[in-house]
Amino acid sequence: MFSAAMTPADCAGKIRRSKKLAVLTGAGISTSAGVPDFRGPKGLYVTRAYDPETVFDIGYFSVNPAPFYDFTRDFLAMLETISPTPTHLFLARLEAGGKDIGIVTQNIDGLHQRAGSKRIYPIHGDYSTARCRKCGKTVSGDDLAASLKASPGVPACPACGGVVKPDVVFFGENVRHLDKCLALAAESDLLLVLGSSLAVHPAASIPHHAGGEVIVVNRGPVALRPAEGVYLADAALDEFFAGVESRL
Numbered sequence: 001m002f003s004a005a006m007t008p009a010d011c012a013g014k015i016r017r018s019k020k021l022a023v024l025t026g027a028g029i030s031t032s033a034g035v036p037d038f039r040g041p042k043g044l045y046v047t048r049a050y051d052p053e054t055v056f057d058i059g060y061f062s063v064n065p066a067p068f069y070d071f072t073r074d075f076l077a078m079l080e081t082i083s084p085t086p087t088h089l090f091l092a093r094l095e096a097g098g099k100d101i102g103i104v105t106q107n108i109d110g111l112h113q114r115a116g117s118k119r120i121y122p123i124h125g126d127y128s129t130a131r132c133r134k135c136g137k138t139v140s141g142d143d144l145a146a147s148l149k150a151s152p153g154v155p156a157c158p159a160c161g162g163v164v165k166p167d168v169v170f171f172g173e174n175v176r177h178l179d180k181c182l183a184l185a186a187e188s189d190l191l192l193v194l195g196s197s198l199a200v201h202p203a204a205s206i207p208h209h210a211g212g213e214v215i216v217v218n219r220g221p222v223a224l225r226p227a228e229g230v231y232l233a234d235a236a237l238d239e240f241f242a243g244v245e246s247r248l
């Protein structure tokens with residue numbers, strides 16, 4: 001069992017007192033924006049019949065990148081229709097208001113960036129850059145999106161014609177920024193885990209490096225072992241943090 005349940009009022013008090021705040025976000029922070037949880041019952045893989053074993057497998061991509069780009073066209077088109085959630089915006093306002101805050105995210109949807117947060121570590125990468133797998137030329141995410149709209153199939157490197165791959169972390173690739181993320185957690189006096197069931201490593205290991213208390217706000221079960229100073233709220237994020245912000 002967790003040491004205690006957490007209320008928005010208690011959470012607000014802990015955020016107010018925090019001098020170094022670390023935040024870990026998972027798919028659950030983006031579901032209210034309309035981003036499907038890839039692995040959930042209504043996930044994109046199920047509804048659109050994408051198979052994660054092929055879409056995000058680097059070995060498969062090397063042989064046939066077409067399924068990944070089918071997914072990516074749909075995913076980027078979907079992102080154009082949505083906006084950051086109230087919880088993304090709340091975190092950005094905390095930072096803008098002078099709070100020392102760093103955000104580690106498992107998401108590749110770019111919503112923290114669009115919300116205005118500055119100190120973000122996307123451990124699974126994102127679509128903001130891409131590079132040619134043959135010559136290494138870097139392509140901006142905007143240029144990649146434009147070429148995906150302009151022509152069907154797999155986009156080719158403008159320099160050498162090789163296959164371009166967005167800087168999204170695939171199965172079989174190392175996550176980004178892990179050392180920085182672990183240091184961020186260790187130096188923090190409060191770690192908020194938002195919308196993650198902590199089922200996927202290495203994100204799941206980050207709370208174990210926390211230097212202070214940990215508050216997990218997530219709908220549903222969480223894979224975190226009991227410990228002193230670990231609090232859980234089984235709650236909808238936007239509602240919970242509206243309650244938090246009104247008390248700050």
Ligand SMILES: [Zn+2]
Pocket residue numbers: 132133134135136137157158159160161162
């Ligand atoms: Zn190239």
